[in-house]
Amino acid sequence: QVQLQESGPGLVKPSGTLSLTCAVSGGSISSSNWWSWIRQPPGKGLEWIGEIYHSGSTNYNPSLKSRVTISVDKSKNQFSLKLSSVTAADTAVYYCARTTVTTSWMDYWGQGTLVTVSS
Amino acid sequence: QSVLTQPPSVSGAPGQRVTISCTGSSSNIGAGYDVHWYQQLPGTAPKLLIYGNSNRPSGVPDRFSGSKSGTSASLAITGLQAEDEADYYCQSYDSSLSGSKVFGTGTKVTVL
Numbered sequence: 225q226v227q228l229q230e231s232g233p234g235l236v237k238p239s240g241t242l243s244l245t246c247a248v249s250g251g252s253i254s255s256s257n258w259w260s261w262i263r264q265p266p267g268k269g270l271e272w273i274g275e276i277y278h279s280g281s282t283n284y285n286p287s288l289k290s291r292v293t294i295s296v297d298k299s300k301n302q303f304s305l306k307l308s309s310v311t312a313a314d315t316a317v318y319y320c321a322r323t324t325v326t327t328s329w330m331d332y333w334g335q336g337t338l339v340t341v342s343s
Numbered sequence: 344q345s346v347l348t349q350p351p352s353v354s355g356a357p358g359q360r361v362t363i364s365c366t367g368s369s370s371n372i373g374a375g376y377d378v379h380w381y382q383q384l385p386g387t388a389p390k391l392l393i394y395g396n397s398n399r400p401s402g403v404p405d406r407f408s409g410s411k412s413g414t415s416a417s418l419a420i421t422g423l424q425a426e427d428e429a430d431y432y433c434q435s436y437d438s439s440l441s442g443s444k445v446f447g448t449g450t451k452v453t454v455l
Contacts, residue, residue: 262389262446269345269432269447269448270389270434270449283442284443285440286441286443319389327394328377328436329434330379330381330444331391331400333388
């Protein structure tokens with residue numbers, strides 16, 4: 225059973241960079257899957273941030289593309305999110321999730337981690 | 344803002360049938376891309392409920408069903424139960440957004 229676990233600072237200062245990691249267990253990050261980041265501001269809906277394949281190929285939400293970098297660390301079986309120039313509007317629960325290649329749905333999700341942007 | 348529109352809320356009494364619509368456009372649902380549905384119980388991560396428009400993952404009750412037609416999709420819950428009270432999101436792919444996955448605006452289902 226694949227499990228995903230997000231980790232990272234729960235508080236980030238405005239104009240700083242948000243950095244999160246998603247550890248994958250029960251399966252290899254080098255398998256035929258895309259690995260996504262999704263966020264959910266308090267009381268609001270889901271927003272897809274972007275995804276990465278183990279080769280390093282990425283797709284990003286155009287509305288966030290200029291501030292987002294997603295990377296993969298195959299040696300640690302994990303992938304990461306960096307979001308720069310954050311503001312209070314980036315306060316959200318951040319989830320990581322898996323999509324099997326040739327499909328477009330997200331079948332495994334992490335439990336999510338709340339990141340608050342505040343001074 | 345999301346390119347997939349859902350009603351903010353729907354409600355029904357136990358045992359009733361409710362439906363949730365997900366309206367898109369010619370660059371996503373209307374282009375033939377599949378629609379998937381997620382259930383988010385309070386305080387938890389979303390869970391895949393329906394994939395590929397109408398397929399249920401193992402363990403999902405057959406009270407949940409999905410369909411797609413034209414530029415819209417629907418999720419139906421028959422025999423509504425108290426534990427179905429949750430937020431529901433549709434998800435698809437949009438070709439006008441550089442290969443983006445997109446979510447619907449979300450619908451809160453309330454069991455009266």
